[in-house]
Amino acid sequence: MTFAGFERQDARTIWNFFRMLLRDRFMGSRLGAAWSVANPLLLLSIYTFVFAFIFKSRLPGSEPGLSYTIWLISGLGPWLAVAESLTSAANSIHGNAGIVKNLAIKAECLPIAAAMSGLIPLAVSFSFLVVLLIADGWAPSWHVLAIVPAGLALFGFVTGLGIALSALVTFFRDLGVALPSVLIIILFSTPILYPVTAVPRALQMLAELNPFYIAGQWIRVPLLDHALPPVWGLVWISVLAGATFWGSLLAFRRVKGYLPSAV
Amino acid sequence: MTDTAYAIIAQSLRKLLPLERASLFWVWLGRARDVPCLEVLKGVDLKVAKGEMIGVLGHNGAGKTTLLRTLAGIYPADSGSVAVNGDVGALFELGGFGNRHLTGRAFVRKYFLLFEVQKEQRVRLMREVEEFAELGDYFDQKILTYSTGMTARLYFAAATVIEREIYLIDEILSVGDEYFQAKSWSRLRERLAGGAAGILVTHDWSAVLKLCRTARILEDGEIVREGTADEVVRDYLKLPIPEPNGAEIIAEKSFSAVSGAPMHLEFDVVLHKDIEVEVSLSIEHLQFGAGWEIVLLNEYSSVASTRGCYRLRVELDRTPLSAGNYLVNIFLASPADPLTGQRETLHTRSWTYGNGLTMQVTGEERPDLTPFMTRWQQVAS
Known part of the structure; x- marks a missing residue:
């Protein structure tokens, strides 16, 4: 059984790479795996502190405090996962030159496995979020199920970008260096830390097409408002995810043969 | 001999390596099919019978490592064909998968993960690596605290612990001190005595004599000489016949x-x-x-x-x-x-x-x- 040029055994390869990347990432630091949990928590804390307590940001019609914090984290958590996935996937070929050069592998498995590493900050921030929600007296509704298709579309989109970046970083090393800044720019230009209504009217339509915003909405709205955002958004990001994933994979496979000698 | 009697058959193998990375961007975009390349292998024919170990001698830049990587399926061939009949153990750039922050044990665990070693075998193989590498308590220390020789011992022990049918070996036998070299040799001979086949590429002619019956000389991407190991070594050395001096x-x-x-x-x-x-x-x-x-x-x-x-x-x-x-x-x-x-x-x-x-x-x-x-x-x- 094959799918998009992947065979069944590639799933195991991806899984093995995923485990390997996780082990490698936090080896050499004294606290090891504890960092993978501590990192997102620290980031969530600092953003919450700055936005909720220094800037005293609040949502239109609500008080600053717990509800804003919950709103913030429900958007920021998935973003941390996206940032982790993209960074990790972008460096997955170049950073694992030893494997690419010395092992006959299906190279595209590496960025895919690396993109999965976003699942760790995602799980951490969701757990944190659920604790806060319960403290706020929250109960889930059936709408939370919408998170699944939205999450999958987001994952497909991010993985596609990651596959593209992983090849590009091997040709242009500078990209890997520039990526963290690019991610910060995307974060602040996407209505994640502020509501879309705060965006200047002229740019609002553009912001509403931003796949990161839409995916964020499809996670945030079902959770907090017990409702669903417009369905066209989900369709749009699913199409975008499919196209990005497929296109990147195609481009990646064109240069794949050169990668072991280029890293 | 029929083709099934061979462990490796390479025919008219050509391999080009890109000269500059940035030009690959156009290939990635689909705007170009080729990039400026260096022809590293220019049509190599090579057959290795099952149970046979052949030596490939060549100077730096002759294409030895590229040949092994192409045979191992890491580099796709640009033309020609490679058929490998058996599971391959690639013994080159040992420890290339490494991360010097890992402990010896964690490195081996990673190695087993990459090579998909069955769960039930891992404990036994891990013990074998530990015994063979003789690192003592250092096995649970980070690799970056090791001496060069200790690192080499760990990598060699891990790379050869799994028995393979075909070995592709690149210049690895000069690792460690004399005691460990002797041990490495005997492990390789053990593997070969078990019927394994393979290729040893090296510029160390004495290693070819020790391990191979027949050899080839690879020069500038082409096999220029083929014969018994001693004949080939003699041609490789190209020592001038000494004139009597008094x-x-x-x-x-x-x-x-x-x-x-x-x-x-x-x-x-x-x-x-x-x-x-x-x-x-x-x-x-x-x-x-x-x-x-x-x-x-x-x-x-x-x-x-x-x-x-x-x-x-x-x-x-x-x-x-x-x-x-x-x-x-x-x-x-x-x-x-x-x-x-x-x-x-x-x-x-x-x-x-x-x-x-x-x-x-x-x-x-x-x-x-x-x-x-x-x-x-x-x-x-």
Whole structure:
């Protein structure tokens, strides 16, 4: 059984790479795996502190405090996962030159496995979020199920970008260096830390097409408002995810043969 | 032989390597099909029979590593074909997967993960690596605290713990101290005695003699020579046949002796001028794929110092060699300088120059006699 040029055994390869990347990432630091949990928590804390307590940001019609914090984290958590996935996937070929050069592998498995590493900050921030929600007296509704298709579309989109970046970083090393800044720019230009209504009217339509915003909405709205955002958004990001994933994979496979000698 | 008798068949193998990375961007975009490349392999034909280990000798840049990577399926061939019949153990850039922050044990665990070692085998194999590498407590320390030799031991132990049918080996046998090298050699021989096939690419000709029956020379991406290991090594070394320098060895091409019986080797030395000459002689045994040993070697001893022809005779009460073919090398030199200990070579007859002598020993197999390698082989079978 094959799918998009992947065979069944590639799933195991991806899984093995995923485990390997996780082990490698936090080896050499004294606290090891504890960092993978501590990192997102620290980031969530600092953003919450700055936005909720220094800037005293609040949502239109609500008080600053717990509800804003919950709103913030429900958007920021998935973003941390996206940032982790993209960074990790972008460096997955170049950073694992030893494997690419010395092992006959299906190279595209590496960025895919690396993109999965976003699942760790995602799980951490969701757990944190659920604790806060319960403290706020929250109960889930059936709408939370919408998170699944939205999450999958987001994952497909991010993985596609990651596959593209992983090849590009091997040709242009500078990209890997520039990526963290690019991610910060995307974060602040996407209505994640502020509501879309705060965006200047002229740019609002553009912001509403931003796949990161839409995916964020499809996670945030079902959770907090017990409702669903417009369905066209989900369709749009699913199409975008499919196209990005497929296109990147195609481009990646064109240069794949050169990668072991280029890293 | 039918194709199934081969472990590796490569036909008209061509491999191009890109010269600049940035130009690959256009290929990635689909706007270009080719990029500026260097043709590293220019149509290599290579067949390795099952159970055979061949040597590929070449200087730096000849394409040796590219050849192995292409055979291993890491580099796709640009044209030509590769067929590999069996599971491959690639022993090159050992530890390339590494991360020096890992402990020895964690490195091996990663290695097992990458090679998808079955869960039930991991404990046993891990113990084998631990025992073979002999790192003691360091096995649970980070690799970056290791010495070069310790790192090499860990990597070699991990890379060879899984038995394979085909080994692709790149210059790895010069790792560690002499004790560990001997251990590595015996592990490789063990693997080969088990019927494994493979290729050893190296510029170390003595390694080829120790491990391979036949060899090739790879030069500028092409196989330019093919033959038995000693012939190929001689061509690879391309040592100029030494001209007599005041003194000359005159000898039949071949000697003979009977195992256990008295041995007489006779040859003449001509002194073309008044010059002090000393002689040394060695008998070597070359057993392809198993070893290359100097079995007899004498000290330099004085011949003469005035012009003339002298007959030299080497006598032993008992030929301490079991039946087989041996190589005889004779060296003429001036006496050692008392200060530097150096000698001036006057004439040499040695197989490495292609002007060597041979000796055929006949008689019954005598397990109490050299060469030792033969005995080793009998035990293994």
